[in-house]
Amino acid sequence: MSTSLQTLPRVERNSLATALVITRREIRDSLRDWRIMTPILILTLLFPPLMNFTARLATNWVAKYDAPIVGERLIPFLLMVVGFFPISFSLVIALETFVGEKERNSIEPLLSMPVTDLELYLGKMLAAFVVPLMASYLGITVYLIGLYFSIGWQADFWLLAQMLLLTTFKGLVMVSGAVVISSQTTSVRAANLLASFIIIPMALLVQAESILLFWGEYRVIWLIIAALIVVDLILIRMGVRIFNREEILSREMDTLNLKTIWRDFRGYLLRPPQQAADRNAPLPRFDPWRMLRRDIPRLLGDYRLPLAMVVLLVLAASVGGAAFAPVYRLPAGSVNLHNLPADAFDDLDNVSSLLPTLSVGGIFWHNARVIVLEGILGLFSFGVLALILIMIPMAMVGYFAGAFGLLGYSPWVFLATFILPHGVLELPAAIIGTAFALRIGAGLVSPPEGFDVGQGLLLTVANFVKVFVLLVLPMLLAAAFVEALLTPQIIQWVYG
Known part of the structure; x- marks a missing residue:
């Protein structure tokens, strides 16, 4: 025509x-x-x-x-x-x-x-x-x-x-x-x-x-x-x-060109965010230091809306979990944190196969796997399942804080000893990873300006990979060291 x-x-x-x-x-x-x-x-x-x-x-x-x-x-x-x-x-x-x-x-x-x-x-x-x-x-x-x-x-x-x-x-x-x-x-x-x-x-x-x-x-x-x-x-x-x-x-024929897909994905991954849509821009070499100093802060600013949404939902899940504590009360005497023995955490690995082992590798692998799973499930659920995966553990944290408070323990001391030491690293990493996973699903509904659905999906996945590898994984690794080696010592020092 x-x-x-x-x-x-x-x-x-x-x-x-x-x-x-x-x-x-x-x-x-x-x-x-x-x-x-x-x-x-x-x-x-x-x-x-x-x-x-x-x-x-x-x-x-x-x-x-x-x-x-x-x-x-x-x-x-x-x-x-x-x-x-x-x-x-x-x-x-x-x-x-x-x-x-x-x-x-x-x-x-x-x-x-x-x-x-x-x-x-x-x-x-x-x-x-x-x-x-x-x-x-x-x-x-x-x-x-x-x-x-x-x-x-x-x-x-x-x-x-x-x-x-x-x-x-x-x-x-x-x-x-x-x-x-x-x-x-x-x-x-x-x-x-x-x-x-x-x-x-x-x-x-x-x-x-x-x-x-x-x-x-x-x-x-x-x-x-x-x-x-x-x-x-x-x-x-x-x-x-x-x-x-x-x-x-x-559009005459849908074709799957893996070479073109890889070229576009590599360009979105290596180029600065402001040049991602420019296919004629020179392709820079892989420079982690440049990405950490420039690309990651720029992406965090661009993703401020999904980050704020995840933070609000995390807070809502925590408050909601605490609200259920009076409804499903722990039996009196079921938890005794006074004079906690030194070997209290020795048998924790046998509690449930769903929980990670209390080791640096076990905790790190578990948390990294959850963030990757959020990215995959977010793609097929418009980001909803990614939010659910972070809200469930936060609701449990809120519930146990409220339940311990009803048993006579200070919920704030509980949070400061059991959660805060490694949580200062693990929770921000989880929030950042979830926000970028959420954007993968949201990209299907509303692709970035100037992108079709396929290219928008490649861009959001590339951003997720960049932030996950350069920022989230190091934070999760540091949090795993703290959770496995330092948090039990703090708990023992406070309640032992």
């Missing part, structure tokens, strides 16, 4: 009405496609009566053995399944939104429409979401009507609200994730393969919901709904942020 898309007229504001114009057009096309409507109608009109028959059969069968609770818990489970199956077709429709248009050679007129990227993106996403959602609601209605007339069962208001919200937000997660995939791939085949990253987590989520419904833990369902809302917002933000019309048109 000779005319650049940037020269095409755009509306000046993001208008939901304009997005709905695109939505209506796409919905009309979907309603005309029998390949889409036939399975949706079958699941909507035939599957609910089948589940109704199953519920009636199961209820009558368990009644023979005086176990009505099994039938009562089965009905909400089937209600969840009836709503999930039709909404799952939204994934198929969403995967076709952009890459399908490209394969049908209809992408240029679509991208040339005088609308903003946000309007175009939301319009296509809503179009993939509305028809399956209405089918799910219809299926739930048919199922509930059948239950009412067959066994006289009526859904509780809050249970029905939970099922409707679960169906809605699970569908929105699948659609928003699939639209991101569709806008970043070059073929429907590739999009279908990448859809496994959506299908597998959703299948695991359905299994978890099934367990909760059979156990009657309906309060936990609200937490799942809240988590789905957060994931929805993240995926929509990610899709809008990385959506680029020019790249969709110009």
